[in-house]
Amino acid sequence: MSTDEALGGILVATTADKIKADYFAANQKHATFLPPERLLTKQYKVSRSTMRRALALLTRRNLVRAEHGRGYRILEKGETSKKIPRIAILQAAEKSAIHHGRTSQEIIDAMQRQSLKRKWQVLNIDIGDINPQAVIADLKDAGIQAVALVFEDRKIVEALLKANIPCISLENSGRELNIDYIFQDNYGGARRATKYLLSRQHQRIAWVGPINDSYTSFARWSGARSALIEIGIDFLEDDVITEFEKLESVLKKLLSKKNRPKAVLALWESQIIALINVTKKLKLKIGKDIDIIGWSNQTRYQALKRDIFTKGKMPPMVVWNPDEMAEVAITRLIAHFENSNINPLHIAVPAKLVLPK
Structure with missing residues (x-):
């Protein structure tokens, strides 16, 4: 020393x-x-x-x-500080975040809600560029028993494992480390959305969104394509929009064509909002002139209904629940508390297709 x-x-x-x-x-x-x-x-x-x-x-x-x-x-005499599990939620500082933004914050909020229901103590830590060993020292000083990660850093994970601190990864892309990964069912949700459009007799479906910039986008793209390829069709090259500069102009051009696609998958919130704006400008009625499907979480879905679709028809949406993800995470942490030698799992939280009423 x-x-x-x-x-x-x-x-x-x-x-x-x-x-x-x-x-x-x-x-x-x-x-x-x-x-x-x-x-x-x-x-x-x-x-x-x-x-x-x-x-x-x-x-x-x-x-x-x-x-x-x-x-x-x-504490009063006889009370103990060790009765209640203490967990930390590690998030990267904004400048170095791999997974950052509204989704990660909603996952953090859900973890806090579900932990507090069980009267667990929760500590949020922005780690930025802190040395992994310093992070471990701070966690030990704070009496942290387990960690949930809403970003991914190999050195941090390796340091946690070496220190025998259980950790789980929430909505991260790597899936390469020997820990639990809990994430949205991106593949299954996109596949369900595509099969719904096929059930409405659409043989030509457009795609609006990234396809390979992350595990999430690749899984959604793969899920959608698998449903198409299963019946012998695929996306047309001109119907796949992956660049988002002046997106509304690009969408307007696509949907103004005489021979246009009459179904669109826009499995990200910003893309579905842009698509809705374009359908309004072109006076296309959702469910009649065009079928579209978006993607959101439970909290944002309610906000979209309230703020965006106040007068128009809500399109079908693939919806997942951050609290359900947090419930799964808590269950896995309990399992790690009870048995430090359990094997890590990859768990997909259901992404359900919600149809308008």
């Missing part, structure tokens, strides 16, 4: 002892919760990192318990 590490450990222990003396003595206890972390940092004149480690030390000593949205609760 270096001199700096030794001094850092002493400062953490000293800070924890000072907090204990100020807030936990029998004749001095005057609060149910400790002050917020930022105030403690200022009060004891230490860095945020040192304060977090001091609070983690108090947690391990069964003096406090972190409660989501409330802070660190001072």
Whole structure:
């Protein structure tokens, strides 16, 4: 251990002892919760990192318990900080995120909801470019028992496995590491959407969306094509739109042709909204002049119904549920808690075709 590490450990222990003396003595206890972390940092004149480690030390000593949205609760005699599982949700800082945006945030929100239902403690961590070993040290200091990843970083995963910290990957593309992967059923959802259009006697279907920029897009493209190839047809080259600059103009040109496709798969939210705008401009009635299918999650589906389709007919949509993904994730974490030697699984969360009423 270096001199700096030794001094850092002493400062953490000293800070924890000072907090204990100020807030936990029998004749001095005057609060149910400790002050917020930022105030403690200022009060004891230490860095945020040192304060977090001091609070983690108090947690391990069964003096406090972190409660989501409330802070660190001072425990009564006989209570323990170890009754409630503590998990961390790791997400990349925006500048380095592989999987970032609305979907990842909705997955994080769902994980928080499902964890709190079970009274689990959840810590969200943006790791950015932090060294994997520093991440592991912070997780251990915080008493984290398992990790959910909403981005993928091989070095982080390898460090977690080496430290014997169970981890699962949510909606990530790699699928190459020896951990659980939980994701939307992109292949199955796209296949169901395509078969629905075929059942409506469409033999020519257009595609609007990426096809190979990620596992998600490739799986959706493959699922759609499998349904077509099964009956001996395929997408026409001119009906596949994968470039999205001036998308509405491109769609308008395609759908204005005399011999145009009368069915379109637009399995991403931005593409389905652009497509809806074009059908309105061309006065094409969904379900009569043209059939289209989009893709969304349960939360966004309700928002689209409320905000986009207030006056028009809602098209069929492939819909998946982030809370269902979180439920599966929690179930797998429990399995890892109970048996550290279980084999990892790849689990597809159902993506259901929802038809308009």
